[in-house]
Amino acid sequence: MAELNWQDAVAAFDRQASQTKTIRIAVENEEVAFEVRQITQMEKDHIEATSLKERRRRRGDTMTAEELAALKAAYIRAGVVRGPEGYRNTDEDIAALPAYVRDALADGVQSFAELDEESRLCFR
Numbered sequence: 001m002a003e004l005n006w007q008d009a010v011a012a013f014d015r016q017a018s019q020t021k022t023i024r025i026a027v028e029n030e031e032v033a034f035e036v037r038q039i040t041q042m043e044k045d046h047i048e049a050t051s052l053k054e055r056r057r058r059r060g061d062t063m064t065a066e067e068l069a070a071l072k073a074a075y076i077r078a079g080v081v082r083g084p085e086g087y088r089n090t091d092e093d094i095a096a097l098p099a100y101v102r103d104a105l106a107d108g109v110q111s112f113a114e115l116d117e118e119s120r121l122c123f124r
Contacts, residue, residue, distance in 0.1 A: 020081055023108040025101050034105055035082040039075070039113045047074045072106035079109030 004012060017038050024031045039047075051063070051071045063071070073094045080089050087093055094102065 021108075021112060023105060025104055027101075032084050032101070034080055034084075034087075034108075036079045036105070036109050036112055037081050039078045039109060041113075043078050044110075044113050047071065047078060050074065069102075072102055075106040075109045076102065079112065080105060 017040065020035050020037045023034045023036055025034070048071075051067060051074075073091070076094050076097075077089060083089060083093075097105070
């Protein structure tokens, strides 16, 4: 693998950030598709900081179910570009998602913003 100079690396980061991927979720005998984008580090930091701020106020160690739902909704709001026809990515639409769909979308957005497994192994 060749090493990039800084300018080429920034250009590669920008290309990567403009990519989207489709998450397909089975529903009965059909599927629902959501297109997600890679969120920026600033967006990821803001989502996580907001979540941690709430926990610090209560001085608790574990997240409540409501805090976890809010964290997942924030990832979905930030990362979902397009959903099935009629889906608007509003609080109401996100609340209407079944738990397994919400979890898959939030996890998909979050993992799309992280290193792939091969790159992660290089840092060990």
